[in-house]
Amino acid sequence: MNCLKNDIESIIEKIGNTPDKLIEILIEVQRQSEENYISKDALKIISKELKISLSKAYGVASFYSMLSTKKRGRYVIQICNSAPCYMNGGKQVKKYFEDILGITVGEMTDDGLFSLEFTGCIGTCDKAPAVKINDKVYGNLNKEKVEALVDSIRKEEEVCDFSF
Amino acid sequence: MILVSKLCGKISPLSLKDYKENGGFEALEKALFKMKTEQIIDEVRASNLKGRGGAAFPTGLKLQFVASEKSDIKYIICNADEGEPGTFKDKILLDGCPFQIIEGMIISALAVGASYGYIYIRGEYPQTKDLLKKAVNILKEEGFLGKNILGTDLCFDIEVRTGAGAYVCGEETALIESIEGNDGRSRFKPPYTANKGLWGKPTLVNNVETLINIPYIISLGSEEYKKFGTKSSSGTKLLSISGCVANKGVYEIEFGMTIREIINEICGGVETDKEIKFVQLGGSSGAVLPAEMLDIKIDFDELNKLGIGLGSGAMFVGDESICILDFVKTTMEFFKHESCGKCTPCREGNRHINKILNRIIEGKGSNRDLELLVDICELMKDTSLCGLGQSAPTALLTTMKYFEEEYKEHIEGFCRAGICNLKKGAVVYG
Numbered sequence: 272m273n274c275l276k277n278d279i280e281s282i283i284e285k286i287g288n289t290p291d292k293l294i295e296i297l298i299e300v301q302r303q304s305e306e307n308y309i310s311k312d313a314l315k316i317i318s319k320e321l322k323i324s325l326s327k328a329y330g331v332a333s334f335y336s337m338l339s340t341k342k343r344g345r346y347v348i349q350i351c352n353s354a355p356c357y358m359n360g361g362k363q364v365k366k367y368f369e370d371i372l373g374i375t376v377g378e379m380t381d382d383g384l385f386s387l388e389f390t391g392c393i394g395t396c397d398k399a400p401a402v403k404i405n406d407k408v409y410g411n412l413n414k415e416k417v418e419a420l421v422d423s424i425r426k427e428e429e430v431c432d433f434s435f
Numbered sequence: 436m437i438l439v440s441k442l443c444g445k446i447s448p449l450s451l452k453d454y455k456e457n458g459g460f461e462a463l464e465k466a467l468f469k470m471k472t473e474q475i476i477d478e479v480r481a482s483n484l485k486g487r488g489g490a491a492f493p494t495g496l497k498l499q500f501v502a503s504e505k506s507d508i509k510y511i512i513c514n515a516d517e518g519e520p521g522t523f524k525d526k527i528l529l530d531g532c533p534f535q536i537i538e539g540m541i542i543s544a545l546a547v548g549a550s551y552g553y554i555y556i557r558g559e560y561p562q563t564k565d566l567l568k569k570a571v572n573i574l575k576e577e578g579f580l581g582k583n584i585l586g587t588d589l590c591f592d593i594e595v596r597t598g599a600g601a602y603v604c605g606e607e608t609a610l611i612e613s614i615e616g617n618d619g620r621s622r623f624k625p626p627y628t629a630n631k632g633l634w635g636k637p638t639l640v641n642n643v644e645t646l647i648n649i650p651y652i653i654s655l656g657s658e659e660y661k662k663f664g665t666k667s668s669s670g671t672k673l674l675s676i677s678g679c680v681a682n683k684g685v686y687e688i689e690f691g692m693t694i695r696e697i698i699n700e701i702c703g704g705v706e707t708d709k710e711i712k713f714v715q716l717g718g719s720s721g722a723v724l725p726a727e728m729l730d731i732k733i734d735f736d737e738l739n740k741l742g743i744g745l746g747s748g749a750m751f752v753g754d755e756s757i758c759i760l761d762f763v764k765t766t767m768e769f770f771k772h773e774s775c776g777k778c779t780p781c782r783e784g785n786r787h788i789n790k791i792l793n794r795i796i797e798g799k800g801s802n803r804d805l806e807l808l809v810d811i812c813e814l815m816k817d818t819s820l821c822g823l824g825q826s827a828p829t830a831l832l833t834t835m836k837y838f839e840e841e842y843k844e845h846i847e848g849f850c851r852a853g854i855c856n857l858k859k860g861a862v863v864y865g
């Protein structure tokens with residue numbers, strides 16, 4: 272918790288401690304967390320620092336769909352389910368990811384590596400179907416590309432594991 | 436790319452030198468040193484520029500409203516939320532020429548007497564956000580933002596803010612709530628934002644594409660500017676085109692082209708061997724038009740006559756492989772998810788629409804369901820608090836009008852596109 276407190280304090284110092292900065296702070300706290308979410312402890316610290324109620328901080332964190340108050344995978348795969356993507360192969364892409372990861376949309380893999388979610392339009396309609404994985408967008412997907420994508424992330428993570 | 440986007444991709448987006456060599460900040464200098472503030476507003480009014488964010492409100496009039504407010508502080512907001520599904524044109528402008536958008540903001544600030552501005556960019560564009568922050572910092576260092584801009588009395592600064600994935604935050608009052616650090620729920624109107632906006636102060640909210648037009652109007656003059664486009668719709672429009680066309684992407688066109696010309700001449704026609712079935716104009720909140728209506732011109736007056744809006748200028752082209760009900764269901768699920776829940780017609784209406792649509796798609800619907808859908812849609816249109824609930828039923832209503840037989844077929848247990856889990860085939864009526 273102390274380590275968390277220091278991290279959050281330095282984020283707030285950088286962004287500012289007025290209540291209007293709440294969303295920016297939540298985005299950054301989530302981004303820096305290993306599990307792509309904002310924990311209850313983090314919300315407590317933030318609400319104290321910004322002098323707002325915990326329920327307000329929680330309310331905002333749960334209103335915006337990019338923010339999560341539940342643990343998520345290190346890689347959050349967001350499948351665009353807006354019409355231009357979803358009508359253009361997005362539905363199949365969802366199925367490829369579900370099959371290859373063995374989870375359905377809304378779930379996380381047991382190893383904590385992947386979460387699968389829907390997202391609204393990500394502005395890549397000319398490269399439909401597209402998904403967003405953390406901050407990166409991947410377009411023109413098909414079965415092979417989905418498999419390659421998941422493979423490459425898994426390999427990258429294995430390499431990282433060895434270095435510990 | 437003919438006018439406002441012509442520098443995008445041609446210059447390095449963060450090179451002030453490139454921008455200035457291509458006429459950058461000439462309009463600001465003209466506005467600062469050669470024009471009175473009323474003249475700036477008059478010029479924008481005379482140009483007939485209409486908002487490019489969806490509502491097509493006359494920009495000059497909006498400037499005048501905010502300018503006429505008396506207040507110690509006024510704000511300007513650049514709406515870069517671009518949440519309308521199928522729309523990706525603001526991103527091209529933001530990534531391609533951020534200085535030009537900011538120049539539009541500075542000129543607007545001068546015109547209305549604003550001292551502080553925000554660029555509210557959607558959280559889904561993190562790289563673009565970083566680019567904008569850099570652009571703002573460069574302009575601060577070079578004296579185009581901050582105190583005494585270019586040695587004059589004008590003081591104006593800009594902050595970049597992000598959303599976090601909420602479509603409703605593109606609506607200007609919800610956007611303001613979000614900048615204030617709250618849930619993005621739309622406010623009751625009046626008061627209007629021009630009168631009481633951000634922190635209760637007069638606020639000008641404009642779309643990215645609207646703002647990027649301003650420097651051109653000032654440097655060309657409204658008469659020259661009006662040579663682009665048609666009588667009712669001057670200038671150009673960026674269209675975001677997706678779906679079954681060969682060349683998808685963002686294109687800047689002059690107003691007055693027909694949808695068919697755009698698809699055939701600009702997008703290289705249809706990519707598949709199938710026929711076009713429909714075009715949805717304006718994103719998920721826009722009207723769905725059958726192939727017979729493709730000779731409509733992109734022109735505010737012409738579209739108005741048919742009761743259609745241009746919206747954000749998104750164009751989704753669907754071919755025969757798409758089932759209209761499946762398409763509408765995807766659209767309506769989006770609205771159900773994005774409804775902020777503040778008012779009953781939208782919160783409940785979207786839920787009921789989805790339930791009924793699912794029933795029909797599963798082959799369990801009845802004619803009574805179709806009547807119910809129309810009733811709910813009309814109610815939402817008339818009584819929802821903000822534009823989200825008011826425009827959510829558009830796709831449903833227009834498809835029920837132009838593709839009525841497909842709804843009826845589903846009720847009888849058929850899906851002609853073979854998408855729904857029903858018998859494949861069309862029913863011949865009459």
Ligand SMILES: Cc1cc2nc3c(=O)[nH]c(=O)nc-3n(C[C@H](O)[C@H](O)[C@H](O)COP(=O)(O)O)c2cc1C
Nearest residue numbers: 486487488514517518605606607641642645822823
């Ligand atoms: C649900 C909803 C979403 C909207 N999203 C956007 C958006 O993403 N970008 C935008 O510029 N305007 C959006 N608008 C329109 C804004 O409320 C506002 O009219 C616009 O920013 C005004 O700018 P303009 O006059 O330059 O078009 C949205 C409106 C509604 C009701």
Ligand code: SF4
Nearest residue numbers: 775776778781821824
């Ligand atoms: S119309 Fe929908 S989005 Fe708008 S205020 Fe009502 S519930 Fe919220």
